[in-house]
Amino acid sequence: MDSAEDRKTPLYxxxxxxxxxxxxxxxxxxxxxxxxxxxxxxxTRTKAGLFDVSHLGKLEVSGKAAKPFLQKIFTNNMDKxxxxxxxxxxxxxxxxxxxxxxxxxGAGGDRYILIVNASTxxxxxxxxxxxxxxxxxxxxxxxxxxxxxxQGPASEKIMMGLSNTEKGLAALKxxxxxxxxxxxxxxxxxxxxxxxxxxxxxxxxxGKSVEVWNAILSAGKPYGLVPAGLGSxxxxxxxxxxxxxxxxxxxxxxxxxxxFMWAVDMDKDFIGKKAIAERSARGAKxxxxxxxxxxxxxxxxxxxxxxxxxxxGAVTSGSWSPTLKKNIGFAYxxxxxxxxxxxxDIVVHSERKKAVVVKAPFYRRIK
Amino acid sequence: MADTGKLLFTKTHEWLRIEGNVGxxxxxxxxxxxxxxxxxxxxxxxxxxxxxxxxxxxxxxxKAAFSIYAPVSGKIIxxxxxxxxxxxxxxxxxxxxxxxxxxxxxxxxxADTLMxxxxxxxxxxxxxx
Numbered sequence: 001m002d003s004a005e006d007r008k009t010p011l012y013x014x015x016x017x018x019x020x021x022x023x024x025x026x027x028x029x030x031x032x033x034x035x036x037x038x039x040x041x042x043x044t045r046t047k048a049g050l051f052d053v054s055h056l057g058k059l060e061v062s063g064k065a066a067k068p069f070l071q072k073i074f075t076n077n078m079d080k081x082x083x084x085x086x087x088x089x090x091x092x093x094x095x096x097x098x099x100x101x102x103x104x105x106g107a108g109g110d111r112y113i114l115i116v117n118a119s120t121x122x123x124x125x126x127x128x129x130x131x132x133x134x135x136x137x138x139x140x141x142x143x144x145x146x147x148x149x150x151q152g153p154a155s156e157k158i159m160m161g162l163s164n165t166e167k168g169l170a171a172l173k174x175x176x177x178x179x180x181x182x183x184x185x186x187x188x189x190x191x192x193x194x195x196x197x198x199x200x201x202x203x204x205x206x207g208k209s210v211e212v213w214n215a216i217l218s219a220g221k222p223y224g225l226v227p228a229g230l231g232s233x234x235x236x237x238x239x240x241x242x243x244x245x246x247x248x249x250x251x252x253x254x255x256x257x258x259x260f261m262w263a264v265d266m267d268k269d270f271i272g273k274k275a276i277a278e279r280s281a282r283g284a285k286x287x288x289x290x291x292x293x294x295x296x297x298x299x300x301x302x303x304x305x306x307x308x309x310x311x312x313g314a315v316t317s318g319s320w321s322p323t324l325k326k327n328i329g330f331a332y333x334x335x336x337x338x339x340x341x342x343x344x345d346i347v348v349h350s351e352r353k354k355a356v357v358v359k360a361p362f363y364r365r366i367k
Numbered sequence: 368m369a370d371t372g373k374l375l376f377t378k379t380h381e382w383l384r385i386e387g388n389v390g391x392x393x394x395x396x397x398x399x400x401x402x403x404x405x406x407x408x409x410x411x412x413x414x415x416x417x418x419x420x421x422x423x424x425x426x427x428x429x430k431a432a433f434s435i436y437a438p439v440s441g442k443i444i445x446x447x448x449x450x451x452x453x454x455x456x457x458x459x460x461x462x463x464x465x466x467x468x469x470x471x472x473x474x475x476x477x478a479d480t481l482m483x484x485x486x487x488x489x490x491x492x493x494x495x496x
Contacts, residue, residue, distance in 0.1 A: 021403075037429045038404045038455075231403065231429055298407055298427050320406040320429055349425060349432070 009054035010146040010209035018227050026119040028055040030230055037231035041322045044195055044236055048152030048220055049228030053201060054209065057121030058141045059114040065134035066110050073131060073271055074104065075255060075264040081106035086175045086190060089263050091116075091124065092272030096254035096279060100124050101245055105177055105188070113141075113188060115203075117245045131271065145188070146209030150216060151199035151236070153365075154223040159200055162219055163189060172200075183208075183215045194233065196240025196363055235319050238328065241290060241361030247301060248288055248316045248330050257284045257332065286313055286332040290360035293327035297348040299355070304347040305331045312337045315346060321362060328362050371462065375438065375481035378490065379420075382462065383438040383481060385472070390439055392423070393466040394457065397491050402428045405457040410446040410468055417443060417470060419477050424467050426457065435467060439477040445469035 006029045015022065020031035030052060033040060043049050061070060070078045076089035081104045091100045100120040105113040116124050121142065128138050150159060160169055165180045172178060177190035185208040193199040204212050217225065234244070243249050249258040254272070256279050264276065293299060299318030304311055318329030329346075337344060340359050345352040374382040380398035384391040399405065407427035417423045417437035424435040446468045450456050457465040472478075482490060 032430075033403060036404050036458075038406070235429060296407070296409075298432065300432065320427070322406075322429075 009052055010206045011052045011054060011148075011213055014210050014213055015052065015227075020227070020229060023230065025055065025230060026117075028118060030055060031227070033229040033231045034227050037229070037235065038322050040226055040228035040232035041235050043224060043226045044152045044197060044228055044232060045323055046153065047224030047226075048150055048154040048158060048199070049195070049232065049236075050213070050216055050220065050225055051149040051151065051228050051233055052213075053147035053149045054145075054206075055118040056147050057114075057116035057118055057124065058145055058147075058203060059116065059125070059128075060111065060139040060141050061114060061128075061136050062111040062139070063135070063137045064110055065132075065136040066112055069132055069134040069136035070104060070112060071268060071270065072134070073128065074102070075260075075270050075272065075276075076104075077265040077268055078104065078106075078112075081112060083108035084176055084178065086177055086192060088175075090249075090255050090258075090260045091127070092255070092270070092276070093127075093251065094272060094275065096256075096272040096275035097251040098245075098249045098253055098255065098258060098260070099127060099251060101243075101249065101260070103192070105190070107179065119246050144206055145203040146206045146212075147201065147203050148209065148213055148216065149193055149199060149201040150220070150225070151193045151195040151197045151228075152225075153198060154220070154225065155197070155199040158216065158220040158223050158225055162215060163187070165189070169200075183212045185212060187212075194240075194242055195236035196242070196361060197236075197365055235322055238317055238319050238330075239321050239323055239361070239363035241363075243288065243330065244317060253288075253332075254279050254284075256280055257287050259288045284335055287335050287338045288316070288330055289313075289333050289338040289357050290362065291329055291331060291344060291346075291355045291357050292362070293329075293346065294354040294356055296327075297346065297351075297353040298327050299329040299331075299346045299348065305333055305337075306345040306347060306352060307337055307343075312344065318346075323363050330360075333357075371484040374462065374484055375478055376484065376487035376490075377420075377436065377438045377481060379436050381436060381438050383478060384466075385475070385478060388472050388475070389444065390441070390470045390472050390478070391466045392435070392438060392468055392470065394426075394435065394461055395487065396461045399458050399461045399465070402426070402431075402433055404429050405454040408450045408454045408457065408467070410448075410451060411443045413443055413446060415443045417441065426454070426467075437470060438481060439470060439475075440473040441470040442473075443468050444471045
C-alpha cells in the first residue's frame, strides 16, 4: 500500500498517534479513517469533523502579469477573485478538456493563491509554466503550508476562540477568506469546504500544523469534534453533489459535459474557448447526471448504465449515503437520458438494478 | 466473544463453525476491521448449492464490495436476515451475531484444509494474505 514515493503531510505523526488507518492517495499518505467512516461522516453532519487537507496543491501567482495570465488559462472570470474573495474555475486545454478545477484566492496587490487538486499538481505546474507568455511569477508554495479543514455546524463556535480575524469569524462569509492568525500563527483562512456543511479551511505554516491541529481538536472536544479521514470526505462530498476531479471530470470531458458551464465565462477569451463553443453548438455526447438507486445495491465507479438493455453510460462516483440512507451516485449518460425522473438501470455484479436520475445535490444543509 | 478455538479459518478470511453436519459461516475480526463499516450484505437463498471456495455472498463497505466464499461445499439451509437489515452487526460481532449463513455439509473432510485460529493469526502476521 505505501510506496517509497509517497509523501507524508506535516500531520502524519499526529494521525498515527490518533490511531488512523493510513492509505496512499495520489502520492500522499493520508488517513482514510480514525474510528470509522460512518461515525466520522455523521459527526461532520451533526457536530464537526477535522480533516487534513495538506495534500491540496498550493501555488502563488503574482505580478502585473498575474491577472491577464489567469484570465487566459481559467474559464471563469478573474474579476470574481477580488481581494478577499475566492473564484472557482476549471482549467482547460485547447480542446476544452478539463485539466483540473481550482480555487483562485484574490489576495490583493496583484497576488493570487491557487488551491488545486493533489492528483494534478505537477501537471498544472508544467501547464502553467509552458503557457505563461505573460511572464507572471508562479511560485510553488506546496511545502511551506499545511492544510486543515474544519467542517460541520459547530465549526464557527469551535474556531471563534482560536482565530483573531479583525471583524470576527461570523463576518467571514461563504467563499471569502482572510490572511489572519490562527493559534497565533499565519493562516490563510477561508469559509469553504468540500462536505456541504458550514466550515473553514486554513493553510498554516507546515511547521505549525501539528500545533494548530491539536489546538482545534482540544477546543472542539466539548462540541463533539472528531478527526475525520478521506473515507468520510468522499461520502460527504458526494452527498453534497461536489464532483471529484479524476472521477467525475477529467481531460476527456469539457465543462459542458461535466456541468461546469456556470464557471465558464464565454464573454472573455481563454484557452479552450473555441472548442467549448463548438461543442456547445454541436451538443454534448454525454453529460454528468446524479442518480439514486431504487433497488438495494451500491453503485461503484465504472459500473455500466443502461436504458432498456442498451448501454447509455457509466458510473463515475457512487456510494451508500450515510445521511440519506440510500445509494447514490454520479454517472455520465447520453443527454437524452439525463433528465430528472428518467428511469435507468445500473449494472451491479452483472445484474440490472433500477435507478432514477435526480437533481444534485443529494443533500442540502438547513441554514 | 465466541470461543475462537471452535472456529476454522480460510485464507480468504471466512470462519466456519461446525455443529453436527451444519457449518455456520462468517468473517474474521481482522477482515471486518480491514473492510471497515459494512453497509450492505447480500446473502444466498435458502436451498442454494454452494461449492468450496465459490462465491456465496457479497458484502459491501462504504468503500468497496467484497465476495464471501464458502469454506466448504453444501446446501444453504439458513441465512442471517439480521445482518442484511443491520449490516453494522458484522463489525460489532463478527464471531457471534454477525454470522452470514449456514451450510449443510456435503463432506466434512473438506474442512481439513482450513486453519485453526492460531494458524490463521500466524497467516495474517506473515502478510501472505
